Amino acid sequence: MSKELMWWVIAVVAVAALGVALWGPILSNVEQPEYNVVESSGSIEIRDYKPMxxxxxxxxxxxxxxxxxxxxxxxxxxxxxxxxxxxxxxxxxxxxxxxxxxxxxxxxxxxxxxxxxxxxxxxxxxxxxxxxxxxxxxxxxxxxIGAKRFAVIRFSGMGKKDSLIRHTKKLNDFINAEHLTPLSAPTYAFYNPPWTLPFLRRNEVMMEVYGDPPE
Known part of the structure; x- marks a missing residue:
């Protein structure tokens, strides 16, 4: 194989790989529920969602x-x-x-x-x-569904069982520390198509809560 052909093949493969990497986020750029962020702490937010x-x-x-x-x-x-x-x-x-x-x-x-x-x-x-x-x-x-307040933790990766359990525990710890009352079981939210690369994925664990965070 000539050097010119080899570099052409490498370029095509690189472009294809980049396309696969970006395809998930591009397809995920769709309408999402509206909410206002009441408080944020690292990867955790308290959000007020509008009716949907x-x-x-x-x-x-x-x-x-x-x-x-x-x-x-x-x-x-x-x-x-x-x-x-x-x-x-x-x-x-x-x-x-x-x-x-x-x-x-x-x-x-x-x-x-x-x-x-x-x-x-x-x-x-x-x-x-x-x-x-x-x-x-x-x-x-x-x-x-009426307007609701949720505590939400965001993370990347494949959203496997161990990851969901770990992030649910972190969210529960935050809810405890903020003296909020949980009103629902954890909800798992997935934003990307299955072919999206793990580090580009957006996953969330959400729990409906009652109460205001401390000043």
Missing amino acids: IVAEVQVSGDRGEAIGKGFRIIADYIFGNNTAAQKVPMTAPATQQGREKIAMTAPVTQHGGGNGWTVRFVMPASYTIKTLPKPNNPAVSLKE
Whole structure:
């Protein structure tokens, strides 16, 4: 192989690799839920989210298996499997929450419901519950969610079980230190397509909370 051809091949491979690296973040540059940051501390924020509409599905199985299953069902709805055969713009993140109960007087969760999960996509803000096309699949539900306050920790990587557990503990420690009351089980939020490089990924653990951070 000549030097010129070798350098041409290297250049093509480099450009292709860069394209793969950037493709995930580019595709993730979509509409996201609106919120105001009340307080920040490193990778943790307290956010006030505005009301939103979500499409959700109940799935069971291992956490990784469940998010994939739920994603496919809701993606089928927004890609046109609805009464209007209409595409709904993709948003980020996709969220996943275990069916858990939580003690309202202390930051301790009581796990229940086995391996059941709720997977959600937030619908674009331009829609109302009346203007969104209705799902053909009865497993998909459209719900209006009121304004809520969340404590959120952000991190990169693959969002595997150990990482989720570790960051959930950090978030719980922060909630304790801020004297906030948790109102929900942890919600896992994933912002990127599966082919996004780990260090470019945006993942979050979110917990609805009540109370104001200390001055």
